[in-house]
Amino acid sequence: xxxxxxxxxxxxxxxxxxxxxxxxxxxxxxxxxxxxxxxxxxxxxxxxxxxxxxxxxxxxxxxxxxxxxxxxxxxxxxxxxxxxxxxxxxxxxxxxxxxxxxxxxxxxxxxxxxxxxxxxxxxxxxxxxxxxxxxxxxxxxxxxxxxxxxxxxxxxxxxxxxxxxxxxxxxxxxxxxxxxxxxxxxxxxxxxxxxxxxxxxxxxxxxxxxxxxxxxxxxxxxxxxxxxxxxxxxxxx
Numbered sequence: 001x002x003x004x005x006x007x008x009x010x011x012x013x014x015x016x017x018x019x020x021x022x023x024x025x026x027x028x029x030x031x032x033x034x035x036x037x038x039x040x041x042x043x044x045x046x047x048x049x050x051x052x053x054x055x056x057x058x059x060x061x062x063x064x065x066x067x068x069x070x071x072x073x074x075x076x077x078x079x080x081x082x083x084x085x086x087x088x089x090x091x092x093x094x095x096x097x098x099x100x101x102x103x104x105x106x107x108x109x110x111x112x113x114x115x116x117x118x119x120x121x122x123x124x125x126x127x128x129x130x131x132x133x134x135x136x137x138x139x140x141x142x143x144x145x146x147x148x149x150x151x152x153x154x155x156x157x158x159x160x161x162x163x164x165x166x167x168x169x170x171x172x173x174x175x176x177x178x179x180x181x182x183x184x185x186x187x188x189x190x191x192x193x194x195x196x197x198x199x200x201x202x203x204x205x206x207x208x209x210x211x212x213x214x215x216x217x218x219x220x221x222x223x224x225x226x227x228x229x230x231x232x233x234x235x236x237x
Contacts, residue, residue, distance in 0.1 A: 089161030
């Protein structure tokens with residue numbers, strides 16, 4: 001009887017609480033930021049106003065066009081398509097048989113970070129900068145930034161997908177691209193005048209917390225599955 005595939009080295013032994021420290025740190029930072037914004041009753045922080053004014057004074061037309069091209073990829077249909085692609089890459093099997101299920105998992109993973117973001121933004125109800133200073137359209141509350149949170153979550157999913165599916169020289173470059181893209185989306189929200197800088201920071205912190213919790217869940221799930229597989233060591237084929 002053929003033996004079952006062995007579990008990847010280190011998959012079972014990795015402690016599930018390993019991502020807990022960054023989750024705790026980011027949670028404390030986000031809580032402090034949200035509490036400060038709540039106490040300010042919608043008034044932007046000094047650093048927000050300073051950076052916002054600087055942006056308004058350094059916004060040539062070509063740079064605005066570039067920022068718009070970047071920012072539109074950070075939410076909506078493009079983001080969900082990228083999340084689906086990332087999921088398909090991550091859980092694919094031979095000949096991509098697991099791709100549809102993986103695509104659905106990627107989209108659902110993105111939903112799982114959107115729901116708490118929407119709830120937090122609605123509760124905080126922080127106003128955006130004045131609409132006449134925007135260089136593009138926007139709606140909803142300011143903190144946490146939706147495009148920032150979405151693109152950062154997609155970047156994490158894409159990084160996992162590339163790590164799983166890509167081999168060869170291009171892998172190192174492709175592993176860096178999602179983070180660079182997500183950073184550009186976050187910066188574009190400030191550059192286009194639609195978010196205060198701390199809105200973007202809150203989006204990054206929220207995504208870091210989500211990623212850490214997701215990592216803890218996946219480690220526990222992998223350990224549980226590995227424990228359910230009977231060991232066939234020493235048995236003949």
